[in-house]
Amino acid sequence: MRALLPGVRAVTLDLLRFTTAGAVDDGKSTLIGRLLYDSKQVFDDQLEHVAIASERRGGAGALDLALLTDGLRAEREQGITIDVAYRYFATPARRFIIADCPGHQQYTRNMVTGASTADVAVVLIDARRGVLEQSKRHAFLSTLLGIPRLVVAINKMDLVDYSRERFAELVAEFERFARKLQLQTHGDGVKHGITYVPISALRGDNVVERSAQMDWYEGPVLLEFLETVDVAYDHPYERPARFPVQWVIRPAASASAAATGVASDYRGYAGQLASGALQRGDEVVVLPGGGRTRIAAIDTYDGQLEEALAPMSLTLLLEDELDVSRGELICRPDEPALVGRELEADVCWMSEHALQARGRYVLKHTTRSATAIVDQIADRVDVHTLERTEPAAELALNDIGRVRLRTSVPLAFDPYARNRRTGSFILIDEASNETVGAGLIN
Amino acid sequence: MSVAAAQLGGAQAQARALHAARPLLSHLRALESEAIHVMREVAAEFERPALLFSGGKDSIVLLRLAEKAFRPAPFPFPLMHVDTGHNFPEVIEFRDRHVRELGEHLIVASVQESIDRGRVVEEQGPRASRNQLQTVTLLDAIAEHGFDAVLGGARRDEERARAKERVFSFRDDFGQWDPKRQRPELWNLYNGRIRRGENVRVFPISNWTELDVWEYIDEEQLEVPSIYFAHERPVFRRDGMLYAWRDGAELIDGERVFSETVRYRTVGDMTCTGGVLSQARTLREVVAEIAATRVTERGETRADDRVSEAAMEDRKKAGYF
Incomplete structure (x- = not known):
């Protein structure tokens, strides 16, 4: 009898899932294209496709690396990203799965989807435009969804003359905002800081290769961070x-x-x-x-x-x-889950039909499905201030709020902060069968 | 047995104290476990699922995953193959033998029958392919058997429209994929709720790459059809690809048949699947070749994707896998 399966071995982590998010035009698709391109993960025929498409769109000879990730016809035509796309690449150190989340339409829906399985979130900031609303919202959602590590990539440094002062200014601004975030704590109780990397995705500075333009920056380049970051603290x-x-x-x-x-x-x-x-x-x-x-x-x-x-x-x-x-x-009986038919949870709403008190939904939690009735919407999070408002009548598309629910059968669960698998659920509309809400149990 | 596993067997407490020696699943075993979970969700949540088995490498992996998910019981679904009638004979022989060895049930949906019944009209000329016709045969078979979920071996790294597709991919009663109206897919909670007539295509190995598939086949020592290994066969060159010569194939002016040592990276129709020059005759050699390749599998071997920038997206919207 074997103790463990073959393929189970002493490793820290050899599969890292990360999500990328940013506001429109922050250069997110370009960043992913750059990561793939510079780590030699782009195949010749894909490159040929991109070269032809770049030319067709009038890109004077330069490769538009964003075209590597924009998969749908409408995306390539409009130069936007519509839906979460998954990308795969490997370096000798690790395998990576990227959930590439668009920042404009349906941002909560896309961000939350990508963030639900990620170990690291890469939040992009445009060095010229500064810390925008959407960057804050992405950082907030990443921490709400329990992503262990956050890296802020300050992009387009080439457009601010690779200025050390501008970088320091943006780091300070983000840090002021981040004080309000519930950053994850390590198994040893140490609170992780956020890692800041100054980059130019377009020119390839500090993405895979260290920048010759920013010798003042001594931290890891982005890929180096992703290859070495320790997220294995929640060992089984x-x-x-x-x-x-x-x-x-x-x-x-x-x-x-x-x-x-x-x-x-x-x-x-x-x-x-x-x-x-x-x-x-x-x-x-x-x-x-x-x-x-x-x-x-x-x-x-x-x-x-x-x-x-x-x-x-x-x-x-x-x-x-x-x-x-x-x-x-x-x-195990000495460390049981909680059992109950009443739940309090943060719900991210993903439908145009608002969540309303007394609404009825199908709730799927682990492998159990139940009917759930909304008793109360206790509050709503203001993503500008991260403050919670008074009781709300409804949660609209992209809203997040604290909701009290009753279920038709008892559930065995844990708070989301302690267990992402047994602390999460989805809500499904009974009539349309659409997935309309994502819940994180308190 | 690995060093860590040996320590665990002998002195559990000691091993637990050794931070560096704590075992974790390798990336391949993590992907395997995720896929098994998806398959069991399908078995539990649908009335009449089926699994598409073509005899190709990805569906061979699916069958091993199904064994891991459901043995010692039989599979809770039949296998189905959409047979264009233009498949490689070696693959059809392998398909039937493999199904027999597993003791499972295979449904063959035949494109030839769809043609005979007048459901589709066959393309003519030297470039004729039955690739487009498969969609009609597939949708007819889904309706005829009342399948509400169909498991397939598609992967997101294959093609850029697929990179955007969910693991549980909802299809309306026309079998259509609507990329702008996909259900959000969070954690490992899959929404398989549908109305009568609708179905869900399920892709358990969505997160695997071509290299993962070959490494898994090597680790599990799975048998694959002989055409995946380098062999000599009569071929002709068209549009930069090496197509297998078969009886009834039509040559265009200037094309000639010659002998070459090739292997196949994908197994599709003989009419639209090109071979690649290769000397890889063992699983290890195939893994090494894939690890070093500079061209994607569809780019190197599939004429159907060269039609336009969005060929796959358009086919999927029409109900294709």
């Missing part, structure tokens, strides 16, 4: 185990199971370990019911394991016959 060993049951495997009745000689009473609870680690023999409690048993085996296609770590997908076999089904949460 330091987190409570959370296993939402996704699917029950019962092969007994089938012919193929008989052929493979699987025990006829095989009953496996399949799912993805949302956080923490589990070991064979651990005592567990199944929430919200509260039934207790032990883990008889941790099963996978590759054989049984002694121990499993988040985010593995696996199948648990339990010692006692409990009635466990999809939507229930398995954890």
